[in-house]
Amino acid sequence: MKQILAVTWMNLRSIPSRTMTSLVVVIGIALVVGVLVAMLSMGKGFEHTLKGTGSESRALMLSAGVTAELSSYIDPGMTSLLRELPGIRRDAAGRPLASAELLVITEIKRGGGDVNVALRGVEPAGLAMRPEIHLAEGRMFKPGLREVIAGRAAARQFSGIGVGSRLQFRGSEWEVVGLFDSDGDAHESELWTDADTARSAFGRPGASAILAELDPAQPPAEALKALKVTVAADPRFQVDVLGERDYYSSQSQGVTDNINFITVFITVIMAFGAVFGALNTMYSAVAARQIEIATLRAIGFSGLPVMISVLAESVALALVGALAGAAGAYLGFNGLTTSTLGQNFTQVAFSFAVTPDLVRRGLSWALGIGLIGGFFPALKAIRQPVAEALRGA
């Protein structure tokens, strides 16, 4: 053990004499890890945004069998029945806290092209039961007028959205009268208006989904279950009931799966390149230490400390590279806001999130590259006959 520590420490201290070739490993791995972490932080950020949307105490009703609000449609006749179901909380005046909301896609300019942005028609209850919504600027839309409020992220990501700006939908002009915050969740990428105004303007009398606050008499999970049972038992309804939070969490799956797949594909190929670079460096490091290693062996050191010293060198270089790469990804991308198409076919803004978990993943890739890149040279180092190695110098 003492031998191992001594030889390893001696070797690590001699790295500066091989700066150039060592840098090849460090920078090579830094780039692999940097790309890996930056790409994954995109998926992570998207996931955070969606998982942070919705509340445990609210339920979402969609037409049966659909996976996203966009493709769901509930008849006006059904919405009034669903709203009155037992298990839905009522306000002080005895009205159910349920909002039959219409989601339509609109196109908004961004750069040279148009992007899909969600326009959500909400009922007054929809605002009352979402305490996370705060008006940040301007005022609330008025029912019956073609007015919208825009999420903060929508205002940042798309051109021409601010208090006072005008948008053109279906031949008429809509005014943006306010901006809202929503704790950075997916709704911040949307435009909101009054449900009835949206219904008449878009000629769709029903709803895409009904959001309902669960009766607080029971814990949310049980209240949700009870509501599910009630709806399933009534043959008039072809409706699925989901927890709002579960629904939004499930919406991130597709996008994050795609990002993860592409990232792993790219990282595997880059890692291959880095392994060969590391092998080159470590073989030349072993060659440079040829005499030293042979001398150690000659004075009685066994193979193991020598092997470990070589492995330690490549792993140390790899870890330094990984930390540099992760730091680069953090400094360059963490918090950067961008947007992509979500499950509803509309833009969802999110921020890159470099999390400790991602850094750990980067480190483990680097560890793998370092171990493979060091193993074969380490093997060579101890297999070399001592006499020959000493003479070779």
Add this chain to the structure above:
Amino acid sequence: MKYVPLVWAALWRRKARTIFTLLSLTAAFLLLGTLQAANSLFSGGSINLSAPIMIVQARVSFTSPLPMRLLPQIEAVPGVDSVSHSQFFGGVYKDVRNFFPQFAVNPERWRRTFLECKLPDEQYQAWQQSRTGAIAGRQLADRFGWKVGDRIPLTSQIWPLKNGDRAWTFDLVGIFDDAAKGSCSRQGNFYIRYDYFDEGRQFGQGGAGIYVLRLHDPSQAESVARQVDALFENSPDETKTQTEKDFSLNFLRQLGNLNLILTGITIAVFFSILLVSGNTMSQAVRERIPELAVLKTIGFGDGSVLGLVLAESLLMCVIGGLAGMLLSVLLLKVISKLPFGFPPVTADLHVWLFAAASMLGLSLAVGILPALRAKNLSIIEALTVR
């Protein structure tokens, strides 16, 4: 030319190092080739949509169906040869992962508009006879092993039947293919009959979806777009008319700034390969200093020595680069066969030019310093190194 064996021998002086460097180069160019092919798709370079086809969608969004009653007015616009309407059906075949697009169309209009795709006459007749009939592209039919006569169940995510059920069934009556080699870009699509669909669906009757126009002359695209959009300006059915290519590109761009991401990764890959091969070249020259001095002693000029080292660097980059590019072509072939519904990505001329320029630039960048060192070598000093 006579120096080729000399360069070749120099390259393989240290076999292991050269092989590792080549493999590293191969991995880098495999990635560069694949990413650049994707990049060229997103920037419209390799989208094969030169047909004079335009898309008329609702201004508000292509997901809002335009009503059928616009058809006669659009058809009357000068320069428009034929008009097909097309409603996205959003069906799932067995599993969500089997995604492919389906559209409800009018068979006769479909045939007049999509001239690049060929449906055999008797199959076209059969489609007109059968209300539940549907046709699939050759590529799609091969993907699921469908044959004419198969029944295809689709669960629509958007359109329930009158009774609220979402399970529709169609009879495959035809399989369409290229009219000329590689002409039909719709081979991944599935088309059902609009009349059957419109009667069967629970709501939305009278909605046509989008309109697909075939122009007489592609150069009229702009004027046709203006005329169509002017017809419906300031009505609830405002339209947006654009070429199919622009329509598709805008769609891809919505995924995010992919161009930027791909460029970023390309730079990272390039930089790391620069280091690996640069390290190799400088080591190769450093070890060979006495040999290079001998070459100079026996009469090689400074220029020749410089050339020899650069040639070695070029040879290394080209071998590794070509291997990587060939692998990427192979990989793209495999990807296009996978059932993801990816648009076909191919390495076009741009990608190859990019790769060639990269190999050249890389070999110069990693070769020039060692080569200069070799050129400026003084024989006396070099021979006294040891």
